[in-house]
Amino acid sequence: MASIMRVRVGIACLSLGLSLAGGCGLLLDFSNLTDGGSGGSSSSASGSGGAGSTSASSSTGSGGAPSSTTTSSSSGTTSSGSTGSSGTTGSSSSSSSSSSSSSGKVGPVLPPVAVTVIGPDGGPDPILIDATEVTAAQYEAFVEAFTPTPAGQRDVCKWNQSVVPNTAPANDAGVASSAECDTYDLAAEAVAHPNAPVRCIHWCDAAAYCTWAGGWMCHGNEGKPYAPEWKTACESSAGLTYPYGNTYVANQCVDAPAATQPLDVHSRPLCVGGSPGLFDMSGNVGEWLDCGCEYDTPDPTKNSAYVGGGGYLESGSALACAPTRTLPLIGFYQDVGARCCYPNP
Numbered sequence: 458m459a460s461i462m463r464v465r466v467g468i469a470c471l472s473l474g475l476s477l478a479g480g481c482g483l484l485l486d487f488s489n490l491t492d493g494g495s496g497g498s499s500s501s502a503s504g505s506g507g508a509g510s511t512s513a514s515s516s517t518g519s520g521g522a523p524s525s526t527t528t529s530s531s532s533g534t535t536s537s538g539s540t541g542s543s544g545t546t547g548s549s550s551s552s553s554s555s556s557s558s559s560s561g562k563v564g565p566v567l568p569p570v571a572v573t574v575i576g577p578d579g580g581p582d583p584i585l586i587d588a589t590e591v592t593a594a595q596y597e598a599f600v601e602a603f604t605p606t607p608a609g610q611r612d613v614c615k616w617n618q619s620v621v622p623n624t625a626p627a628n629d630a631g632v633a634s635s636a637e638c639d640t641y642d643l644a645a646e647a648v649a650h651p652n653a654p655v656r657c658i659h660w661c662d663a664a665a666y667c668t669w670a671g672g673w674m675c676h677g678n679e680g681k682p683y684a685p686e687w688k689t690a691c692e693s694s695a696g697l698t699y700p701y702g703n704t705y706v707a708n709q710c711v712d713a714p715a716a717t718q719p720l721d722v723h724s725r726p727l728c729v730g731g732s733p734g735l736f737d738m739s740g741n742v743g744e745w746l747d748c749g750c751e752y753d754t755p756d757p758t759k760n761s762a763y764v765g766g767g768g769y770l771e772s773g774s775a776l777a778c779a780p781t782r783t784l785p786l787i788g789f790y791q792d793v794g795a796r797c798c799y800p801n802p
Contacts, residue, residue: 591654743764
């Protein structure tokens, strides 16, 4: 596991009114195991579920098109912040999600990938994105550490008192369990299939996990004033229709009709792109995206959000990089999970 580190990152606010999970200027401090803070100027965090930051270079393509590059699994260095704390350096390498650090967090299966997107101001915005979907083992560590308070929750999610998949909070808030997720048992999955993607979590659960993990829910590209992080990472600077090319290839990723259930992340090594080292952007499970839509109304029962990548129950154009599927924020779905974005120090 990577060493614990502190980073002050200056990031232009990606969306009006966004909290910490939205990627505004923030101080990330994961010296303690908490639920991530409430999205002010400071919050508990760790890079990609506890793995150290990976060092990488990135560039911007010509004509305003964003380009992306891979990360290496060498040491990542953090810089000193304005608080006067000195930077620390910690080694980072690929790690199994079955291992955990002294903080109790579980590292990713593969290191995060560096991607450069074009920000709302037209300038380059380097970020890191999970190389795979969030795993059952990673999310189980979050469930065990979660404190059911408004801290670390998005404004529209302050009611959320439970992040256990397919579980309605005690205060209701209109959330109800889903029959399609009745057989999903996260605790059992984290033991039997720790590298399987977590699923049956609603939008607020995914947002809370990404904050706790040290980042934010990746943004899509639905015309809101922020960088199209998820879509850019999927399609690369070439603007690919699918992460692996412009033509759909059946079974290159975990998709219908061949797939009857999700597989461990990175099970299909040809399901890679649009950045090298980035897997399962198409198929397996869809991934909740932040589109700013949760601010249309404070009532989560009346809001929907985009899901990126499609899942194992879909095929063809449903698995393209351009997000088209929308689902209610508070729903649980057997083919929807999470992937997070992080600051690139």
